[in-house]
Amino acid sequence: MTANNTQARAKGACPICGRPTERRHRPFCSPRCQDVDLARWLTGAYVVQTEEQPEVEDDVVVRFPDPESRRK
Numbered sequence: 001m002t003a004n005n006t007q008a009r010a011k012g013a014c015p016i017c018g019r020p021t022e023r024r025h026r027p028f029c030s031p032r033c034q035d036v037d038l039a040r041w042l043t044g045a046y047v048v049q050t051e052e053q054p055e056v057e058d059d060v061v062v063r064f065p066d067p068e069s070r071r072k
Ligand SMILES: [Zn+2]
Pocket: 014, 015, 016, 017, 018, 019, 028, 029, 030, 033
């Protein structure tokens, strides 16, 4: 909340674990934290979707993207 905090974030701290980010994994420090963030994001999106359309719940689970395959 201070100017110093903002600077520290811009400098590159992993939003998952707070460690310095690796350039190739930005804004995260590692593929693991990338996956954690992706899972969190998808979980949030998934919850919103199932609230509106409970019938597609199974379909959403099956389509859960694999971060490894996205890289290729
Ligand atoms: Zn991290």
